[in-house]
Amino acid sequence: MTQLHLGLNLSTKRTRKRAFLDDMRRVVPWSRLVPLIEPHYPKGKTGRPPFPVATMLHIHFIQQWFGLSDPAMEEALYDVPLYREFAGLDGGMTRLPDETTILRFRHLLETYGIAAQILGFEAQWNGKPG
Template structure:
């Protein structure tokens, strides 16, 4: 947490990130950003990142994910597309 300035990284993304409303509430931005960074560091595809979150507890802890609330590969893909777009 001390290595990266998380709040400064989240701020420019927050204005484009879903706020909720109708349907399932969005995953926290901080969680999705941490998942994205792990994906880059470990060079994982979207399906591989989802699998890693199920299999590796340290990754779940870093991202702040519970085993019963892991984002699926499509959610991870959509977040990456959001970052690419903005």
């Protein structure tokens, strides 16, 4: 038991937000979306290593689903353990993406037309013609 948890397991209640994110983890074709981004994603040869593509993609979707600005998304990652868990940031990572990192990822998706491709996938998993 860590001091952070103090023996209180608050994650046992299945909230609507947790249920929604669990459903999205299951239905979004993550394994098909990540390869669209990887060729354009920074390799991190200098400076801080980049966050994994899948992590940034999950953060991008959270931001879209809950209508969060870049600064609000950064703050939510600090405040909402469920968001960190969904993005794969809950396992002892010492840093979280800041608003500039989140902004740059969104711009990368827009610059290479990946955001539009994601919308095509979204139409497919919602059963609409893409």
